[in-house]
Amino acid sequence: MTSLLPILTFHDIMNRPSVISIPSEVFRKGIDKLYQSGYRTLRLTDIADFIRSRVPFPDRFFVLTFDDGYASVYNEAFPILNRYGMSATVFLTVGDEKASRKGRERLPSLGGRVMLSWEEIREMQRTGFEFGAHTLTHPDLTRLPPDQAKSEICESKKIISDTLGIPVKSFSYPYGRYNEQIRDIVRQHFVCACSDKLGAVSRKSDIYALERVEMYYFRSHNRFNIIGTSLFPWYMRAVSIPRRFKRYLQYA
Ligand SMILES: [Zn+2]
Numbered sequence: 001m002t003s004l005l006p007i008l009t010f011h012d013i014m015n016r017p018s019v020i021s022i023p024s025e026v027f028r029k030g031i032d033k034l035y036q037s038g039y040r041t042l043r044l045t046d047i048a049d050f051i052r053s054r055v056p057f058p059d060r061f062f063v064l065t066f067d068d069g070y071a072s073v074y075n076e077a078f079p080i081l082n083r084y085g086m087s088a089t090v091f092l093t094v095g096d097e098k099a100s101r102k103g104r105e106r107l108p109s110l111g112g113r114v115m116l117s118w119e120e121i122r123e124m125q126r127t128g129f130e131f132g133a134h135t136l137t138h139p140d141l142t143r144l145p146p147d148q149a150k151s152e153i154c155e156s157k158k159i160i161s162d163t164l165g166i167p168v169k170s171f172s173y174p175y176g177r178y179n180e181q182i183r184d185i186v187r188q189h190f191v192c193a194c195s196d197k198l199g200a201v202s203r204k205s206d207i208y209a210l211e212r213v214e215m216y217y218f219r220s221h222n223r224f225n226i227i228g229t230s231l232f233p234w235y236m237r238a239v240s241i242p243r244r245f246k247r248y249l250q251y252a
Contacts, residue, residue: 004200007063009212013076022219024076030224041086048192048207064088069107074120091134091172094159132170133157141182183208198240
């Protein structure tokens with residue numbers, strides 16, 4: 001039994017350096033190391049159940065999440081995770097209804113990147129991957145009028161559940177931004193939601209603002225290998241201080 005459990009957040013997996021990508025070799029070796037150390041994946045919605053029912057987390061488990069829905073989730077991460085019997089939750093930015101009605105094969109591009117196709121999403125779904133909502137157009141929800149924010153949240157859920165024929169239970173706030181009003185809308189429509197608060201989840205975590213481990217801070221072999229060791233909580237604390245300072249400057 002353990003009191004803390006990490007939810008890892010990835011975006012794109014590619015060798016071109018960027019703030020939202022991690023090299024495929026680092027991903028492959030990092031996942032292999034976690035597997036060899038006895039780590040296995042839990043579903044994100046299981047975490048919400050553990051917290052709700054006040055049951056301690058099992059040892060040597062973690063959760064994998066991917067935000068946005070880049071094609072590299074299918075091309076790079078899926079074959080590796082499949083090999084180890086691991087699963088993940090992928091948060092999809094699905095585009096507005098008009099675009100989805102056109103039967104667009106791929107999700108609309110974010111930042112010029114190639115996104116997942118619904119065919120790829122269905123294939124991953126068949127092996128146990130879960131899909132959560134990440135809005136229609138990836139806005140900062142806190143800057144939208146309430147009606148528009150509600151439509152971004154609820155319409156994206158509807159498009160995914162209609163297309164895949166499954167209930168959509170989890171949500172991820174674009175840029176990690178939310179306020180009480182946004183959290184309240186999400187609470188009425190989802191089982192849990194992920195924020196970008198840096199940290200591991202505990203029994204005290206808010207299930208509508210779950211902490212996550214942004215893999216930007218672990219994008220080299222040496223740093224990835226810290227996950228699952230006793231150094232991990234120390235390293236997380238060390239990176240969260242400059243991050244909070246940066247946020248303070250951003251809003252000052
Ligand atoms: Zn995003």
